[in-house]
Amino acid sequence: MLLKSNVQKWCGLLFAAILLLLLMCVSIVYGYTDTTWKMAVDAFTAFDGSNEHLIIQSVRLPRALIAAAVGASLAIAGVLLQTITKNPLAAPEIFGINAGAGFAVVVTVTLFSLSNLQIFTWISFLGAAVSFILVYIIGSIGRDGLTPMKLTLAGAAMSAMFASMTQGFLVINETALEQVLFWLAGSVAGRKLETLLSVLPYLIAGWGLALLISNKLNVLSMGEDVAKGLGLKTGMLKIWSGVIIVLLSGGAVAVAGPIAFIGIVIPHLTRAVVGIDHRWVIPFSALFGGILLLIADTASRFIIMPQEVPVGVMTAVIGTPFFVYIARKGFNK
């Protein structure tokens, strides 16, 4: 644990927030089209309709905002999942959310030959929500209700099923593969601001609710029996967590496609920095998630210019060495 006292944590939170804002500015200014900081300021204060100003306003700004929002949402969803399943490997992608969204999109492309990003948004949100709800229902079947073990196994099974059916569709239909390959890799590029705005209410609701239940999650993480003994309604809490996870990861996958790795890694990184108190872990991991995705997205523009690397690839490339380092160092020190 890096930050021990509350004062340190508040400072850390402030610092992370400033870093996030700074990275958003960097993401707006640097890219394939040459722009300067002055141009970026002018684009908002004295818009003159030039190409650069247009790019900043309609391409770079949405992209930066989307990266921050999606990163934050995935990270929080990861924290919640890891807490309610008590499994350090839990993440949205393992519970069939990404696989469900991917399947819905691929089915739409193959059966109805639609390939409009705006339509992908709602289709994938729907796919993600349906698949997670299915996992939840399957995980709660039986006398003992929702146990972490059953939830995890149901998630892994559904995820494998959707993923393999997606692969099946893609193997049969090569043109679909070409259309959705970029979507399947996850990207925050080429999305309009409206796409973000249309899911933003869900994301904000998710963030707020997550903060609200954070103290209850602390109780839950002491173990099911202890939590019940202390008077926590664990069933209710798990349902709320499920709702939040659907809102956040469904919204994220709807905007940016399946971006793996953030949901699994950021919670671990955050716990290494601030300890296991969820009241801190949730805001910190939101900021860290945004930061990682922004860095990955900005870097993705420069690797193979003028082409772009999908950001899902970059998050893994940047995050893995860091993650391996933290894992070796030990999480609990």
Next chain:
Amino acid sequence: MRKYQSFRVFKEKISFLIDRKALAVVVLLLFVMAGVFIFSTGTGEMKISPINVVKVFFGGGTDMEQLVVQSFRLPRIIVSLMVGIGLAVAGGILQGIIRNPLASPDILGITGGASVAVVGFLAIFSDESNALTVSIQWLPVAAFAGATIIAFLVYFLSWKNGVSPIRLVLIGIGIYSLMKALTTLMMLLGPIYQASQANIWITGTVYGSNWSNVAILVPWILVLCIAAFILARNINIQELGDDIATGVGSNVQRYRFLLLMVSTALIGGSVAFAGGIGFVGLMAPHMARRLVGSSFGALLPASALIGGILVMIADLIGRTLFSPLEIPAGVFTASIGAPYFIYLLFKTRNG
């Protein structure tokens, strides 16, 4: 009450405690496997009745039947059986030593390493017109090398006064994400033709297996399975946790390394010939656990048989249902396995 039967040979040097119920399940699974094997051999473009299939096995049947069975169907069915066995046993071992129900060949990055090697192989050894410059026979070698290198990498990165399961799995998942990212990146950069070829491999298919594959794979898998079975009691001990395992006198690190090597070799051999068939390594051990309990002496054979049955059925569906189109077996392992698994989850009702 369960009844146990002890079994001792070589003046009690080797002894097993056999659970009668588990034994019954294993025998039943053995029959199912034989049934699926014969049915699958007889089904396809040309139908052959089960009795004739058995006749062909013993040298009878018409020439045409002999040709179809021996040169087209048998190699492929044997390969799918072996691959299923290999992946399921490897998955069972990994879940035992990592003590996490999500552990599987994929999650440790081992299959991912093979995928990167294969996509890289296709990209490096292709000329302008997308023709391979070296023989496709080298593809399994590349896959095997990729899997092994990544397994060692994960092991050594996790080493710090010994390997703890949690570090192993976390580093494994980090490497897994990296491998997946690299695969996607290479598929995007290469021409779409290559992406589609690689995609078929990643999904997992036993299409085009021949007798020389069988000759390599069968001894490989069988020897390793026997090794795994002999080591099974050590998995049981490891499941209790490092402290207890050390306390009862097991050399935890040595056996962890050995078990990891056995499962890597099993995975490497399987993916080399059948690609990244998912789900089997993850779910076959869980299905077996619901049927025979979690003692590894019974668990490993049961999950091996379930794995073999799953992949054989998946391949059977893949080559017949949409005939003449070939669907890779990897598509169906999960589609048929998941519903059955969910049923088991529902039936036993105690997670």
